Amino acid sequence: MSTSNRDLAKEFLSTGSGKLGTALFIMLLAISVFVIATYPLDFGTRIWSNPKVWEDNPKAVPPIWINAFDDFARAEHRVFVLTEPSSARVLGGGMELIYSFGFDYTADEFPSFLSFTINEVRYFQDPPFVTLSMVRPDNTEVIIYRELVTGPRQDEVLPIIRYKDSPKRVNLGGASLVETNVARFLEDILMRDVSTREVEGKIEEILLGSIAAGEQLESLEVLKGEYLMRVRFVTFDQRDSTEGVKFVLGGSVFGLMGTDIIGRDLMVGLLYGFPVALGIGIITAVLTTTIGTIGGIVSGYVGGKTDTALQRTSDILSNIPLLPLLIFLIFILGPRLWLVVVVLIIFGWPGLTIIVRSMVLQLRSGQSVEAARALGASRSRIMSKHLFPQIAPFIFAQMVFTVPGAILAEAGLSFLGLGDPSIPTWGQLLQSGFTSGAVYIGLWWWVLPPGLLIVLTAMIFVFLALGVEPVINPKLRRVA
Amino acid sequence: MTLVKTLAMRGLTLFGALIAVLVLAVVVLGATGFSDNLLNAIVSEELRGLRQSLAQNFRDPVELENVISLRREELRVFYGLDTPWYFRLPAMVLRVLTLDLGEARTLRSFAGSNRVIDLVLERLPNTILLLTSATVITSIIGLYVGVKLATQVGSKAERGSSYLSAFSYALPAWWMGVLMIIVFAFQFRLLPSGGMFSAPPPEGPLARFLDVLWHAILPVTTLVIVSVGSWIFTVRTMVLNTSQEDFVTVARAKGIPENKVMNRHIIRVAAPPIVTFLILGFAGSLGGAILTETVFAWPGMGRLFYDAILTGEESVIIALTFMFTLIYVIARFILEVLYVLLDPRVRY
Amino acid sequence: MALFEARDIQIHYQTSKGIVHALNGISFDVDKGEAFGIVGESGSGKTSLALGLLRLLPRNVEHYAGSLGLGGEDIMNLPENEFRMKIRWKKISMVFQGAMNSLNPVMRVGNQITEPLREGKVPKKDAHDRAVRMLELVGLSGDIFARYPHELSGGMKQRVVIAMALVQDPQLIILDEPTSALDVSIQAQIMNLLKRLKWEKKLSMIFITHDIALASDICDRLGVIYAGEMVETGSLEDVLQRPKHPYTQALLASTPRLHGETKPSFIPGIPPSLIAMPDGCKFRERCPYAFEPCDKTVPVFATSKNQKVQCWLYGDIHG
Numbered sequence A: 001m002s003t004s005n006r007d008l009a010k011e012f013l014s015t016g017s018g019k020l021g022t023a024l025f026i027m028l029l030a031i032s033v034f035v036i037a038t039y040p041l042d043f044g045t046r047i048w049s050n051p052k053v054w055e056d057n058p059k060a061v062p063p064i065w066i067n068a069f070d071d072f073a074r075a076e077h078r079v080f081v082l083t084e085p086s087s088a089r090v091l092g093g094g095m096e097l098i099y100s101f102g103f104d105y106t107a108d109e110f111p112s113f114l115s116f117t118i119n120e121v122r123y124f125q126d127p128p129f130v131t132l133s134m135v136r137p138d139n140t141e142v143i144i145y146r147e148l149v150t151g152p153r154q155d156e157v158l159p160i161i162r163y164k165d166s167p168k169r170v171n172l173g174g175a176s177l178v179e180t181n182v183a184r185f186l187e188d189i190l191m192r193d194v195s196t197r198e199v200e201g202k203i204e205e206i207l208l209g210s211i212a213a214g215e216q217l218e219s220l221e222v223l224k225g226e227y228l229m230r231v232r233f234v235t236f237d238q239r240d241s242t243e244g245v246k247f248v249l250g251g252s253v254f255g256l257m258g259t260d261i262i263g264r265d266l267m268v269g270l271l272y273g274f275p276v277a278l279g280i281g282i283i284t285a286v287l288t289t290t291i292g293t294i295g296g297i298v299s300g301y302v303g304g305k306t307d308t309a310l311q312r313t314s315d316i317l318s319n320i321p322l323l324p325l326l327i328f329l330i331f332i333l334g335p336r337l338w339l340v341v342v343v344l345i346i347f348g349w350p351g352l353t354i355i356v357r358s359m360v361l362q363l364r365s366g367q368s369v370e371a372a373r374a375l376g377a378s379r380s381r382i383m384s385k386h387l388f389p390q391i392a393p394f395i396f397a398q399m400v401f402t403v404p405g406a407i408l409a410e411a412g413l414s415f416l417g418l419g420d421p422s423i424p425t426w427g428q429l430l431q432s433g434f435t436s437g438a439v440y441i442g443l444w445w446w447v448l449p450p451g452l453l454i455v456l457t458a459m460i461f462v463f464l465a466l467g468v469e470p471v472i473n474p475k476l477r478r479v480a
Numbered sequence B: 001m002t003l004v005k006t007l008a009m010r011g012l013t014l015f016g017a018l019i020a021v022l023v024l025a026v027v028v029l030g031a032t033g034f035s036d037n038l039l040n041a042i043v044s045e046e047l048r049g050l051r052q053s054l055a056q057n058f059r060d061p062v063e064l065e066n067v068i069s070l071r072r073e074e075l076r077v078f079y080g081l082d083t084p085w086y087f088r089l090p091a092m093v094l095r096v097l098t099l100d101l102g103e104a105r106t107l108r109s110f111a112g113s114n115r116v117i118d119l120v121l122e123r124l125p126n127t128i129l130l131l132t133s134a135t136v137i138t139s140i141i142g143l144y145v146g147v148k149l150a151t152q153v154g155s156k157a158e159r160g161s162s163y164l165s166a167f168s169y170a171l172p173a174w175w176m177g178v179l180m181i182i183v184f185a186f187q188f189r190l191l192p193s194g195g196m197f198s199a200p201p202p203e204g205p206l207a208r209f210l211d212v213l214w215h216a217i218l219p220v221t222t223l224v225i226v227s228v229g230s231w232i233f234t235v236r237t238m239v240l241n242t243s244q245e246d247f248v249t250v251a252r253a254k255g256i257p258e259n260k261v262m263n264r265h266i267i268r269v270a271a272p273p274i275v276t277f278l279i280l281g282f283a284g285s286l287g288g289a290i291l292t293e294t295v296f297a298w299p300g301m302g303r304l305f306y307d308a309i310l311t312g313e314e315s316v317i318i319a320l321t322f323m324f325t326l327i328y329v330i331a332r333f334i335l336e337v338l339y340v341l342l343d344p345r346v347r348y
Numbered sequence C: 001m002a003l004f005e006a007r008d009i010q011i012h013y014q015t016s017k018g019i020v021h022a023l024n025g026i027s028f029d030v031d032k033g034e035a036f037g038i039v040g041e042s043g044s045g046k047t048s049l050a051l052g053l054l055r056l057l058p059r060n061v062e063h064y065a066g067s068l069g070l071g072g073e074d075i076m077n078l079p080e081n082e083f084r085m086k087i088r089w090k091k092i093s094m095v096f097q098g099a100m101n102s103l104n105p106v107m108r109v110g111n112q113i114t115e116p117l118r119e120g121k122v123p124k125k126d127a128h129d130r131a132v133r134m135l136e137l138v139g140l141s142g143d144i145f146a147r148y149p150h151e152l153s154g155g156m157k158q159r160v161v162i163a164m165a166l167v168q169d170p171q172l173i174i175l176d177e178p179t180s181a182l183d184v185s186i187q188a189q190i191m192n193l194l195k196r197l198k199w200e201k202k203l204s205m206i207f208i209t210h211d212i213a214l215a216s217d218i219c220d221r222l223g224v225i226y227a228g229e230m231v232e233t234g235s236l237e238d239v240l241q242r243p244k245h246p247y248t249q250a251l252l253a254s255t256p257r258l259h260g261e262t263k264p265s266f267i268p269g270i271p272p273s274l275i276a277m278p279d280g281c282k283f284r285e286r287c288p289y290a291f292e293p294c295d296k297t298v299p300v301f302a303t304s305k306n307q308k309v310q311c312w313l314y315g316d317i318h319g
């Protein structure tokens, strides 16, 4: 038996769809293994559904590579994280810590936002003082932001720790202090009074724009070149310390797959979808076929009341429309992925049982089975050693074919908003795209890739099944 | 006689499926406490009305409370809330079976009724319209192309058809719908993105009919695209299998011209399994309608299902689960009858 | 002049494993009123030959050649449409191997019998009457007409198929293993029916079987076919009593006889692969008399007026 199955495998690999399917399947598997190895277990709840994680990402922007399609250089997303000061010296009773960094700005447009984050600060006396300033390519200097770390509350014990669990994040474009600072900076250059009203909503443009005396603030050009950023901490105790700062130049393109409306990196979500889809498909398929096969063999071989009971049950179950009932159950019992899998199995096995039974009925009077029975083999031995091997290739094909069905069913449910929120899937990505209207405003990078991946993954398994089919069905083989 | 028995047997099985769905639904509702909550809500609603109408007559608040709590007990007994949920099971199943589907909280029919049965019945024709037109178009294309391919074994198109079928199987209608909307409704602005009528709907029956047609183009095309591939492949395979039968060669030996051999000895013989596939395809697309109608905002039962999920309308969801099962079961029964008509071998 | 002549019929099939040389030059004649038997093991090309005579070729035929004559007319080169309308069923009809699958399962058997008549514009009533007469001729009742195939037993189906083949009064009827799928008792009934028809209707037939004993029951002359070649032809008596070809001899020796003293023996070895066939005699690997000329192409030698054999053992008689 095993050698003939090996021959079947060889024949399978010689078909076009078999080869293609196998190659793509190995790719799927590799990506899934990579994701399982690198993603934390609670990815869904702790990372994906946590808006804090995605705060510093641009919202609903396309992937980076669209820059290759035209001459316009969109602003790329840049993040500067500094944990060690570039210089530190004693100043009075405390310290002066300087974090400096620079960037070469070459995009044709302004950044979509600027954000500045101060990480954990600990101090022993008076709260430290932080200043963010910038030297522009035209050698003008702007003091952008100042922050006095929140002072001690009554009865608080030393050292005082601030911004530990929620770092202090400032969206520079929307902070009134920044507006005041920028207005003052403009007054120096334009040599006239500038009100904060005038700079409102234009912080990014002014900070990175070329400004000369007499310039209108309406249509500023990007000032390309080297910018130098400086963050200065002044402390009042030498023991004071900080975990550093973060500065973000918000892009209008992001990563390989762009972002969604809350700034989530779609690449991360899409990758996570691989093991999930594969898991749903394979677990459902394996369990469905196992139960279906056992049911069919027992029903066909044992016969009698067992047979009647199994057949009535399968008849009824296989006449139930799956999707409406699935929706009903998930709606009432709650969106849980394992529940989806269980329901798919419960309504999936009967179809197979009916087919396997009819195959077993034909086989049970066959020579090898008769011979085994004459030799006194037990029922279970006949079923597992004589009947099963003969239908195994067919069962395998059925199993492969069940996979895409399960993946598509889960995707459909997720699309209706009944996806398990703790486990993001491609269907859920699509659903959030659909309900947030991404479809209608042309955010293609949000709705195309998850759908394509669903189709591709399902298709890989259909190919595999198609490759298996002529191998086990000689009638088709002659046709093909 | 046996024919009647066969059909009766199938009918019974299908009815069993219907009952199984209902019992499962009711058990799930009961065991999760949903049904208690539902009935309690009804009781409180009635009591609130009672309190308002009695407030004028009763000066004494204590007396009022007494009357109300008496009435509450009555109602609780009436709805069976004084017994565990499983005692109410038979009554509930019976109610749904007789289409006594209750009332919706917030959803209303186009005519303003809050009775679930009105809501559902009003949407039913729209769903049937969408699905049958898609099925009819798909089967015409599938039959035509599939038969054509079967006569060209080994050609590029014929060998490619299995890939087409794989693609078509793997392509979810809802995603295809999203793509169609992006391309035809928003990119090229050729067709409406959803709904069934323009706002405001045009005057006159002909104009209205054309308006519906206009709105149906995208959803119907989508449904056809996602199912026509496997249709073509199935027809091709069944026709090919049949054309290898001996009686086909016999017919040729009898000097029957090729087109009659095809119609009378191949397609006619392959018809029962093809019709099976057709009806199962239609029945299967019923579930898919929930997704397709959602995408295209088509005011059918599927879209109602989606709206009910969004607004958490349990009674509508239960009613629709039942209705979908009912239509599915009816479709399968029609299939059984057709099969008997088409294939004398089961006509015992 | 013979009623039917087949000359050098060759049929090769295209398969994924290579080209199958199913028939490699088969020639024979059938006289009017004569039953010509074609005997050979399974896979020797009998069914291919029968289909080839009706020019019904499977899709994967790679090569088909030879000549066919009926009543002196060359029918091999008739345009397909003319062949279909003039020859098929009208002049040459056939009973296919396996009556089980020869009938369309969703069509009433009567309509399947009248179908070729209706194609020829015979009025419905006449066609119906003729079909009923045919059913009665083969020993069935006329009300079988409205039945479906699955309602009939195997023997009844075989009779229907024979009635169907006779409905246009053909000049020649090809019977491809007409009894092989039936029980022995039914087999005898069908053979008796065929013998009666042959006698009553003066039928000319080509009777194909793997069972030489069955052939001897009805045939006037026999042809023995091996690996797509006609290795021996001759009158029934010649072939049975004086078999010339070693294969015919082996075949006869392997057939159990009712009154024979010798036990049947098996033919050692297996038939050659029809793919990549060597030149020369196809039987030489299994032949006890094989000698050195056997790997050269064998001509047909006439050993008597009526008997011809394709074997180098008889080369000197001629040369």
Ligand SMILES: Nc1ncnc2c1ncn2[C@@H]1O[C@H](COP(=O)(O)OP(=O)(O)O)[C@@H](O)[C@H]1O
Pocket (backbone or CB within 6 Å): C013, C014, C015, C020, C022, C040, C041, C042, C043, C044, C045, C046, C047, C048, C049, C058, C060, C274
């Ligand atoms: N359509 C076909 N394609 C390929 N090989 C065929 C086909 N039909 C018959 N053969 C092969 O040709 C040989 C002769 O077959 P057949 O004519 O059916 O023999 P017989 O009727 O004597 O059993 C066999 O080896 C068979 O496998």
Ligand SMILES: [Mg+2]
Pocket (backbone or CB within 6 Å): C043, C046, C047, C048, C097, C177
């Ligand atoms: Mg044969």
